[in-house]
Amino acid sequence: MSLPAQPLHVVPVVSVLYGDASELNKSLVKLKNMLGNPVLVSESFPFDMTDYYEPEMGRNLVRTWFCFPLRDPSELPDWKLACISIEETAGGEGSRRANLDPGYLDHGKLVLASCKEAPDKIYLRDGVWAHTCLRYRSGSFYGPDHSFADFIDGRFNSFFIEVKRLYRKLLREQ
Template sequence: MPGRDNSTLPTPKPKVRPVKLIAGVLFQRNIALPHVETCLIDAFGPIDSMSPTFDFTFTDYYLSEMGSNLKKRFYSFERLVSPDTLADIKHATIAIEAGFAGPDGRTVNVDPGYLEESKLVLASTKNFSHRIYLRDNIWAEVTMRYMRGKFVTHDWTYPDYSQPLAIDFLCRVREIYRKQLAFFDAVE
């Protein structure tokens, strides 16, 4: 600011901690899931946790493109990432989806995000009132918060993330992440 001596102001030194990469994979039941998992591993490194596969019956949004009887599974990855890589990660998952696309469109939908101790953030190619723009046509939203020992949903939280199976998975992954952070903090 002109005319002010800022030499006495402290210089902030924020420490951005790495985050835990997760992905929700929606797929047609005839898709060979191990092939999708291989692509995920090639892009993001080893998988360290996965949920059981479950029926995706929460919305008809994907019906015209992907058909009915869809399945879903959540994954987390061993390697921690910087939160500022989320747009790149979303573009990588779009490329994975394209590799499995058929004549009628996608057969696999990969929704990446990351987990911090206090929240779950998901990436999207669609803007909405609760999303913030990252870059390269990618937005992000805080899908859930972690408060008082549990994940808390918002009005916009997708129903498949609100179900007990997903919340149990996220709690388990959060514990893995906390152990990784303890190691990260010890070496910093």
């Protein structure tokens, strides 16, 4: 029989989608206040698999990932609600200047928070769902069929393998 247990801490991650680097810097200041100083930052990846955000945020968008010190995964809804607030204060006239998607990485997966219900998402609380976007198996991350196109194509794989190595190191130091 299994008994309830506390989860291991996770590496909080935040994807920042933006067109103007000044918006990235503004978002980072607020993220630091929420989660601490980043422990790892990705390169900027082109956001070129959809034009979904183009009417609101313009063209030539890029995505940068920030990883933060270990936290309890039960805080994920709080991170999502805080990121929504950051987006709202940074936006102008009903549009966002940056799209912030918080989540976490653990030994086997990358989970992002969402305010959209879907069959593959699990409700947490306060209008926030958990969405498993990548799974780790046999030395690589892969995107399930229901994930986003830029997750499925593998462009983030090397970065998240590096995050996974960092995660193991941070757990040992805890």
